[in-house]
Amino acid sequence: MGNNHRNQKVTPLRPDQEVSLLKKKQRKYREVHRVRRNRIMAVILAACAILTFQLVMTKNNTRKVAEEVSQNQATLTKIKATNQTLKNKRDDMKDTDYVAKLIRYKYKYTKSGEKVYNVKEKSEDK
Numbered sequence: 001m002g003n004n005h006r007n008q009k010v011t012p013l014r015p016d017q018e019v020s021l022l023k024k025k026q027r028k029y030r031e032v033h034r035v036r037r038n039r040i041m042a043v044i045l046a047a048c049a050i051l052t053f054q055l056v057m058t059k060n061n062t063r064k065v066a067e068e069v070s071q072n073q074a075t076l077t078k079i080k081a082t083n084q085t086l087k088n089k090r091d092d093m094k095d096t097d098y099v100a101k102l103i104r105y106k107y108k109y110t111k112s113g114e115k116v117y118n119v120k121e122k123s124e125d126k
Contacts (some may be wrong), residue, residue: 093100103109
């Protein structure tokens, strides 16, 4: 009677199928979901890897551009200084007195009848 009582408590979920078939279906269902979950995780990880790679490349490019900008700024500053010097020289060349002094000093040019005396300066070492 005890054995009979135990059988009454266990009833199959579907009378037309056996319990082993249900277990096989459950295993297959779990396997399908495990594979699906793994594929979804793989896609998500691949997307994260691609985005991380793009982020790193963008940061490297930004750093390179910033370095180029700083180098170009330094070059621009030098060119502006040179440009200002040349403008000053150009403006000085418009002054006839300056040009005359420059020609006399640089090329040792003298007017006819003019005498040039070289005066040595005292050195500050003594």
